[in-house]
Amino acid sequence: MRNESAAVAVELQRINCTxxxxxxxxxxxxxxxxxxxRVADGEFVSxxxxxxxxxxxxxxxxxxxxxxxxxxxxxxxQPLVGLNARAGYLFQADSLMPWRNAAGNVAVGLQYRGVxxxxxxxxxxxxxxxxxxxxxxxAYPHQLSGGMKKRVALAQTLILDPEIILMDxxxxxxxxxxxxxxxxxxxxxxAANKKSVLFITHDLExxxxxxxxxxxxxxxPGTRCIGDFVIDIPRPRxxxxxxxxxxxxxxYKDIWHAMKAEVLKGYAQTKxxx
Amino acid sequence: MKNxxxxxxxxxxxxxxxxxxxxxxxxxxxxxxxxFGEPLLVLRQVVKWFTTGEIYPHxxxxxxxxxxxxxxxxxxxxxxxxxxxLNPTAAKLFDPYVKALSSMPRVILAPIFALxxxxxxxxxxxxxxxLVFFVVFFNVYQGVKEVSPVVLANARMLGANxxxxxxxVYLPSATSWVFSxxxxxxxxxxxxxxxxxxxxxxxxxxxxILQAEGVFDINAVFAGILxxxxxxxxxxxxxxxxxxxxxxxxASTAAVTTTEAT
Ligand SMILES: Nc1ncnc2c1ncn2[C@@H]1O[C@H](COP(=O)(O)OP(=O)(O)O)[C@@H](O)[C@H]1O
Ligand SMILES: [Mg+2]
Numbered sequence: 001m002r003n004e005s006a007a008v009a010v011e012l013q014r015i016n017c018t019x020x021x022x023x024x025x026x027x028x029x030x031x032x033x034x035x036x037x038r039v040a041d042g043e044f045v046s047x048x049x050x051x052x053x054x055x056x057x058x059x060x061x062x063x064x065x066x067x068x069x070x071x072x073x074x075x076x077x078q079p080l081v082g083l084n085a086r087a088g089y090l091f092q093a094d095s096l097m098p099w100r101n102a103a104g105n106v107a108v109g110l111q112y113r114g115v116x117x118x119x120x121x122x123x124x125x126x127x128x129x130x131x132x133x134x135x136x137x138x139a140y141p142h143q144l145s146g147g148m149k150k151r152v153a154l155a156q157t158l159i160l161d162p163e164i165i166l167m168d169x170x171x172x173x174x175x176x177x178x179x180x181x182x183x184x185x186x187x188x189x190x191a192a193n194k195k196s197v198l199f200i201t202h203d204l205e206x207x208x209x210x211x212x213x214x215x216x217x218x219x220x221p222g223t224r225c226i227g228d229f230v231i232d233i234p235r236p237r238x239x240x241x242x243x244x245x246x247x248x249x250x251x252y253k254d255i256w257h258a259m260k261a262e263v264l265k266g267y268a269q270t271k272x273x274x
Numbered sequence: 275m276k277n278x279x280x281x282x283x284x285x286x287x288x289x290x291x292x293x294x295x296x297x298x299x300x301x302x303x304x305x306x307x308x309x310f311g312e313p314l315l316v317l318r319q320v321v322k323w324f325t326t327g328e329i330y331p332h333x334x335x336x337x338x339x340x341x342x343x344x345x346x347x348x349x350x351x352x353x354x355x356x357x358x359x360l361n362p363t364a365a366k367l368f369d370p371y372v373k374a375l376s377s378m379p380r381v382i383l384a385p386i387f388a389l390x391x392x393x394x395x396x397x398x399x400x401x402x403x404x405l406v407f408f409v410v411f412f413n414v415y416q417g418v419k420e421v422s423p424v425v426l427a428n429a430r431m432l433g434a435n436x437x438x439x440x441x442x443v444y445l446p447s448a449t450s451w452v453f454s455x456x457x458x459x460x461x462x463x464x465x466x467x468x469x470x471x472x473x474x475x476x477x478x479x480x481x482x483i484l485q486a487e488g489v490f491d492i493n494a495v496f497a498g499i500l501x502x503x504x505x506x507x508x509x510x511x512x513x514x515x516x517x518x519x520x521x522x523x524x525a526s527t528a529a530v531t532t533t534e535a536t
Pocket of ligand 1 (some may be wrong): 019020029031049050051052053054055056057058220
């Protein structure tokens with residue numbers, strides 16, 4: 001066993017994130033308060049919580065894109081300064097460069113690292129094959145479906161071989177079939193080289209099928225962890241089959257029980273704010 | 275298909291009838307020949323210009339000036355637009371002056387440019403540049419401001435440093451906006467150049483008009499206007515062709531890949 005701090009890929013300690021309000025009279029909005037979270041090296045952790053509770057905020061903090069108001073972020077034991085260079089980030093919204101074709105998008109990270117264009121594009125094409133987009137390298141993002149764009153984004157992130165993968169509801173906009181396929185692909189890729197994954201979703205079934213651990217967040221403001229469940233379903237898993245297994249249903253019931261009150265609270269709040 | 279032919283036919287008829295009305299107005303003395311010219315003489319003048327080849331050096335000069343004005347204005351607009359858009363402090367400092375310069379009727383600079391650069395092509399190019407500059411500048415500024423924050427954050431997470439961000443994110447986005455305003459800026463270059471020629475020059479189609487006016491040859495003035503209009507139409511069609519040949523996002527990718535290939 002390695003020493004304990006080195007085996008923790010991501011450690012968030014007592015994170016607070018307060019956003020200044022857009023109109024001056026209103027109080028600042030405490031999105032996240034005193035939140036702590038760990039992802040062990042090679043662990044797949046999902047975070048579930050109601051919409052607007054601060055899941056993306058949490059991921060931005062881990063990526064180093066957003067500085068928390070207070071609290072510390074440690075990456076493999078080191079305090080995080082600036083951007084998190086050891087993490088890849090799969091964004092919730094469209095993140096591809098519209099002016100580059102699929103291969104160009106996948107290759108761009110390698111080019112930033114000084115890999116020659118030819119070689120970068122050759123490796124990009126290998127990755128496009130891996131995510132099921134063989135021969136689509138010349139297509140521009142606007143010529144690809146939502147699912148294909150997500151695959152390109154996945155390849156774009158994974159080609160850099162990051163030690164930590166941050167994913168923000170990556171499959172939420174996809175139809176059910178595409179989604180199941182991509183979840184299985186993700187598990188295959190993950191199983192092949194055991195990266196540490198912090199996976200955000202609002203879909204509890206998705207969280208359970210994919211993860212080693214599911215963390216439940218409360219509704220905002222002042223989001224905290226209100227549950228931490230170990231998913232002891234054996235791997236390899238088939239995401240489309242697993243939902244009918246007894247253990248899955250049990251876990252689902254437990255976690256849903258913990259979440260239900262928060263979801264209703266979150267829903268009530270969005271109604272009030274709207 | 276048939277419909278389009280009918281429309282084209284009607285359009286041609288419209289043009290012909292305008293000429294007929296013009297001709298009869300002058301012919302029957304309802305309008306003065308001295309001020310309105312005679313359509314047949316106008317056409318004859320145009321034909322003469324082209325058959326004697328007299329007009330080609332002038333056309334060439336105007337074309338060259340337009341190309342130089344457009345490229346210069348686009349280059350300055352791109353450079354300064356990028357610089358100001360990426361430097362909020364500088365942008366704040368220059369904001370009132372940019373606004374003042376852009377709302378000033380810049381054609382009025384023509385006499386100054388004539389003094390500075392003489393009566394050759396450069397005073398016309400300078401005037402064209404000042405007109406093109408602001409079109410490109412505002413588009414570049416917009417292009418940089420409109421870069422999706424997610425695309426930007428993604429590029430940073432993929433490891434881009436600030437120079438790489440400029441080259442792979444800001445510049446392509448800005449170029450695509452410049453491309454989308456290509457018709458306007460090429461038109462501006464043309465306007466600046468012709469106005470410059472008209473106000474004082476030794477060559478160019480604007481110079482032809484100026485000369486004709488000097489000897490009260492109204493037919494040659496109209497002929498010059500006719501040539502300029504057709505010239506502008508051809509220029510615009512060329513821009514459309516360029517846009518179409520450029521494949522990809524917002525017709526911008528060719529510009530982007532060429533910048534990246536260098
Ligand atoms: N830049 C910001 N400025 C102000 N408020 C923000 C900002 N980013 C997020 N918030 C607020 O913080 C809360 C959490 O947002 P987010 O992390 O995007 O939620 P989730 O991803 O869980 O749906 C929301 O109420 C949102 O309105
Ligand atoms: Mg979110």
